[in-house]
Amino acid sequence: MPPFFANFRWQDGLDILLVAILIYQVLLILRGTQAIWVLAGLFLLFLGYLFARRLELFTLEWLLDGVVKSFFLIIIILFQSDIRRVLSRMGRKALAPSSGPGPGVSEEICEAVDTLANHRIGGLIVFERQVGLSDYLEGSVRLDALITWELLVSLFWPHNPTHDGAVIIQGDRILAAGCLLPLSKAPDLDPTLGTRHRAAVGITENSDAVALVVSETNGTVSLARNGKLTQNLSRLQLRQELQNLLEPNDQRRSLLDRLARFLGTS
Numbered sequence: 537m538p539p540f541f542a543n544f545r546w547q548d549g550l551d552i553l554l555v556a557i558l559i560y561q562v563l564l565i566l567r568g569t570q571a572i573w574v575l576a577g578l579f580l581l582f583l584g585y586l587f588a589r590r591l592e593l594f595t596l597e598w599l600l601d602g603v604v605k606s607f608f609l610i611i612i613i614l615f616q617s618d619i620r621r622v623l624s625r626m627g628r629k630a631l632a633p634s635s636g637p638g639p640g641v642s643e644e645i646c647e648a649v650d651t652l653a654n655h656r657i658g659g660l661i662v663f664e665r666q667v668g669l670s671d672y673l674e675g676s677v678r679l680d681a682l683i684t685w686e687l688l689v690s691l692f693w694p695h696n697p698t699h700d701g702a703v704i705i706q707g708d709r710i711l712a713a714g715c716l717l718p719l720s721k722a723p724d725l726d727p728t729l730g731t732r733h734r735a736a737v738g739i740t741e742n743s744d745a746v747a748l749v750v751s752e753t754n755g756t757v758s759l760a761r762n763g764k765l766t767q768n769l770s771r772l773q774l775r776q777e778l779q780n781l782l783e784p785n786d787q788r789r790s791l792l793d794r795l796a797r798f799l800g801t802s
Contacts, residue, residue: 641683641708642778646771648688649750649757658752659692660702660732667743669704676712683710736760746781
């Protein structure tokens with residue numbers, strides 16, 4: 537048996553597993569955000585430092601040496617908001633009984649969507665899931681308010697400053713309104729679709745979010761997920777979709793299901 541395995545303890549295996557889970561969680565939550573590209577840039581600087589040291593490029597090594605020695609301090613300064621978000625999300629996923637809105641919240645959303653559709657008022661509601669959407673909050677109106685159908689309707693009411701933007705929902709709270717989202721450039725999208733529908737598809741291409749759209753033109757309701765758009769949903773279909781996507785019943789889950797949810801795979 538190789539010396540490495542001869543001295544390998546079960547504590548070492550647990551140590552490796554816990555570090556892997558921690559790194560995976562951080563990458564999963566930062567996926568689709570600008571922070572992941574900053575991390576990639578820092579990693580390239582580190583590779584450049586190793587390259588300069590190996591080839592004895594003393595000037596380049598001296599320039600990069602300060603960056604490498606202050607690596608952890610740089611990460612804390614650059615990612616202080618992301619670190620808070622990662623810790624908060626990991627705690628919520630591990631301890632919270634549910635990762636999405638409850639049944640009462642779904643009813644409030646359905647009521648709001650019905651009202652908007654009946655009055656031909658456009659709306660775009662985005663449900664944050666495992667991947668954070670903080671990059672899309674810049675320039676928005678921060679609310680952190682409980683979800684009610686009256687509030688949702690008022691946010692999209694014509695001439696309201698938040699009318700043309702998206703509402704982002706996190707758990708059972710409205711996180712922000714008037715959010716600007718990336719537009720999908722998928723060539724197979726219906727060319728007659730407006731900006732709201734393209735924004736709904738765009739945000740689901742860049743994250744695991746679910747986006748709900750009410751058409752201003754004909755009052756139809758559509759749901760976007762994984763870069764795909766399902767159109768002309770009835771209220772019954774919408775309620776069922778919201779329950780399936782956003783209301784997992786954790787009480788019926790096994791220990792393995794809970795672990796999969798914590799790891800971000802469920």
